[in-house]
Amino acid sequence: MAIKPRSIFEEVSETQKPVAAPGGIDAKGRGARGAIRVWLMMLFALVVVMITVGGLTRLTDSGLSITEWAPLSGSVPPLNAAQWEAEFEAYKQIPEYTEQNAGMSMAEFKVIYWWEWGHRQLGRFIGLVWGLGFAYFLVRRQIPTGWTGRLVFIGALGGLQGAIGWWMVHSGLQEGMLDVASYRLATHLGLAFVILGFIAWYTFSLGRREADLMQARRAGDAGLVTLSGVLVGFALVQILLGALVAGIDAGRNFPNWPLMTTGTGASFFPPDPFSLTPIWRNFFEDAGLVQFVHRMSGYLLMAFAVFVWWRARRSPNTQTRFGFNAMLALMVVQMVIGILTVLYSAPVQIAIVHQLTAVVLWIAILRARFLARYPIAQSIRG
Template sequence: MASKTRSIFEDVSDIQKPLAAPGGIDAGGKGSREAIRVWLMMLFTLVVVMIIVGGLTRLTDSGLSITEWAPVSGAMPPMNVAAWEAEFEAYKQIPEYIEQNAGMSLSEFKVIYYWEWGHRQLGRVIGIVWALGFVYFLVRRQIPVGWTGRLVFIGALGGLQGAIGWWMVHSGLQVGMVDVASYRLATHLGLAFVILGFIAWFVFLLGRREADLMQTRRGGDVRLFRLSTGLMYFTFLQILLGALVAGIDAGRGFPNWPLMTTGTGASFFPPDPFQLTPIWRNFFEDAGLVQFIHRITAYLLFIFGVLVWLRGRKSPNGQTRFGFNIMLAVLILQMVIGIVTVLYSAPVHIAIVHQFAAVLLWVGILRGRYLARYPIPQSIRGK
């Protein structure tokens, strides 16, 4: 009996092996990717709230009300009259109370204390949410390949942010200081936006399979990605400058636009911008110069943003074009809110909207950058 001819592509084993299912590389991590994405979105929301509460803490001059860093014992506020008196007495020893708030009542002190305590407490909550989530996914082995280091990195940045927060507060407790050092405030806020940016980027990436990202990256717009990356860095610089403005209350000194009005008249340039010595101090401590730099940077950022948007309009991908349309809309909104903030001398309710709009712009730019790199597939007829 003649033996059956085998194909050269047939397995020599008599055991039939199952065929690999399409998308098998990502199949095992599909559920974990979605769960980790939800967890990161929770962290993202908490960080946004943290930025807003931090801004309100600064605007209400509450940041120096707690004069020590107690990561564990400080989780509980004073629970009796004696504890409140001890906290208030410690506050009375620092320059802010002596030179600015002398005569403050205990009830008034409690208001600013709870703002700062709430800010620190929120930081603890973020740390706990990160730790519980990371350990849960690690123990269950649900972290996709290549993502463990990224998630640890987020936690490390959070720990660093806590240390920088105290470094910032400590500067305001020194002799001659009634506020925290503006450059330390800028460092603290800048790192918050860095953390927010990485979380947002990871959320974007986890929204699609690795195989899909690799496939769509081939159709990405390299030039648009580079332009949006430049816009991202430019916006980050403006955020830091905004923190410098807030750090010395420079937003309240010249309530006019586009000129800067002083006692001697109105001018496009700030009055006597280089009176402090050494000269570098003027870029951090001269209210007129700091606000002027913030204004000029805003103009340049707006122009660059429009140029990036014009390039984004040329994208053949409808989702990418829409992403950059949203980015431009938020950029225009932020510009208008910034002008209103100046005209009304930065009242708390407008200033905090300005800061929140910065968060929206930051995320909008990151989203546009992501879509330039990894465009969402569309039909051939898609516009």
């Protein structure tokens, strides 16, 4: 079919071109970002409470009061005198009772039992909050694109944490054990901080639009992101070392700083740090060496934090610099509390504050790294 030529003087009607709607990229598949963020913040608060209760359970020597793992039936506590007697009799069979708590009354047993039962119930409740929340958003198809796997990952870590919790308790029920194995306690606490870290990072991310994050990443400081990532790893190692200290009550030995008191006076090094065989046992079981390593790691962590903070001062972004200022301030506070914990032989009140400050510091480091990677837009004057 031949095309009819058109005159150069012919009027041509202009067709209206579609106008791109702002925020189109971010609108597709964004889901209920705000509601999911609130749900994650609830999980975050519950995990913080869980870490606190777990710390108090350890400090009150309550963790071995329940000698079996019953994920479903264990949610119901003893309801009558016969059931309480059965639980107490089971506790009397383990070394902690026979070698350390022989003669404990039923009233005393109930105190430690309720601590451990509450700790386990809180874990079940966190799992329920995750499960109900995830199912709600999944059924309503409100999970943002790319976020389903991340939310499932949080739930999987929670399930793994429950299994590790029993793995830890089981070690304390064995012959010759008066407490749980310190390295298993460190694994349990370390995973709790990992879970808390992922929840915090996801909460930070959901607080801003995807388009904003894509734009902000272009302005991120790659070098500072790398350094703060190393700082995150270093802080986690220090947390694990702190769990080793708590696991063998090493914080109640050598109540001096900066030296360590021995039978012959004060010394920088602990006495006989490698007396156990094989030699690796000393890093988990020798109170002096475990506390010494925790101290030295704390000094190195503080020095590295100062270095990262100094590097962050070069950032042109006000919020990023503030994030690293907050991180360093909390690092100093945590170090002071750690010294007080040693000087007062780790009383429950100071020890639990030391653990809670570790949580706040951990989140501050992650927040600073997030701001280095996704700086908040500011005016040229700002």
